[in-house]
Amino acid sequence: MTASALTRPGQRERLPVKLAEIDWRLVGLLCLVAGVGAMMLHSVGGGSWEPWAANHLIRVGFCLVMMLVLALVDLRLWFALAYPVYLGGLVLLVGVELFGYTAMGAQRWLDLGFMRLQPSEIMKVGIVLALARWYHGTSAQDARLSWKLLIPIVMIGAPVLLVAHQPDLGTAMLIALTGAAIMFMAGLSWKLILAAGAAFVAAVPPFVLFVLHEYQRERILTFLNPEADPSGAGYHIMQSKIAMGSGGFLGKGYGLGSQSQLEFLPEKHTDFIFAALSEEFGFVGSFTVLAVFAAIILISLRIASLSHSHFGRLAAAGVTATFAFYILINGAMVMGLAPVVGVPMPLLSYGGTVLLTVMVGFGLIQAVRVHRYLELPKGRGLF
Incomplete structure (x- = not known):
């Protein structure tokens, strides 16, 4: 399909044309990783489809259909909903602070009766x-170095502080890193980047000492020296490293991972499923999955680069950055290179909320590709 055909009045609105413009390579790779996730959930579930693998496949099927539907949504509608979605998420986060549901020592949910909603995922x-919308209507100079950059800083800082207070340090990190990545891709001055880096380094000690909860400080100390308490605070990291190391080059074989099958590996179906995969399929299996993740990221960045609108470029690149940070943080966590912060491996780990958020993001990426020739107004509003 040529660009002229897609930009001809009325032609791009036809459903068959839109479906043809979806990047089916990306869809296939997402299904491949989700399939590997189902396979591993079947393994760590003792060779049974219950309680995790079957539910995972059902959720993947639902989210895949939803992603394809969202891919057909006009980019102008995504543009119009940008601020309402953000403000709605912020209001819900404030609601969590006021009357949120508490479980496992954290107040992260709103109990709606029929379901528990986690607003940080919406954010x-x-x-x-x-x-993406704010930068779409901002000049290159203002995006590089201007007092107006206080606006996106506040936009990022407000949800980060609210989520960190729940406490949910992993999600707060994801939001902060994604926001910083978008500011960088929008053309932020290197002077500000270096100044922000220096300020971050200087702020780490007082943040750790006076802001973090006791259990969060313990996680950092455990990360620095997990052997100090191998059966207590350091248990998660130690067992994860044992599982990954015991897999060797080719792994022990499907369903034969002793750490996961004998219940030594904690959270084997969520945060540490990548460690279980490494034990059963070794370096080769782990590298293959990471290579598929890399292909997904590269294809998504390519889609972002093709968009004719600044909003489309930053939206697709921002979602891709979030996906990449999921992988980097979880991978570093299970290898003992970062503290345990409760960030799952996308599409592999069991969990409906994260899967839904990830697939909504890829629906946005696909919408950017389908409508890549669409020009959006440079002003802040649509109307």
Whole structure:
């Protein structure tokens, strides 16, 4: 399909044309990783489809259909909903502070009766949309170095502080890193980047000492020296490293991972599923999955680069950055290179909320590709 055909009045609105413009390579790779996730959930579930693998496949099927539907949504509608989604997520986060549901020592949910909603997941998409829209209507000079940069800093800082207070340090990190990545891709001055880096380094000690909760400080100390308490605070990291190391080059074989099968590996179906995969399929299996993740990231960045609108470029690149940070943080966590912060491996780990958020993000990426020739107004509003 040529660009002229897609930009001909009325032609791009036809459903068959839109479906043809979806990047089916990306869809296939997402299904491949989700399939590997189902296979591993079947393994760590003792060779049974219950309680995790079957539910994972059902959720993947639902989210895949939803992603394809979202891919057909006009980019102008995504643009119009950017600020409402962000503000709605912010209001819900304030609601969590006031009357949120508490479980496992954290107040992260709103109990709606029929379901428990985690507003921080909405904010992962909301921050991308809002920043992409703000930068779409901002000059290159203002995006590089200007007092107006206080606006996106506040837009990022407000949800980060609210989520960190729940406490949910992993999600707060994802939102902060995604926001910083969008500011960088929008053309932020290197002077500000270096100044921000220096300020971050200087702020780490007082942040750790006076802001973090006791259990969060313990996680950092455990990360620095997990052997100090191998059966207590350091248990998660130690067992994860044992599982990954015991897999060797080719792994022990499907369903034969002793750490996961004998219940030594904690959270084997969520945060540490990549360690279980490494034990059963070794370096070769782990590298292959990471290579597929890399292909997904490269294809998504390519889609971002093809968009004719600044909003489309930043929205697709921002979602891709969130996905990449998921992988980097979880991978570093299970290898003992970062503290345990409760960030799952996308598409592999069991969990409906994160899967839904990730697939909504890829629906946005696909929408950017389908409508890549669409020009959006440079002003802040649509109307």
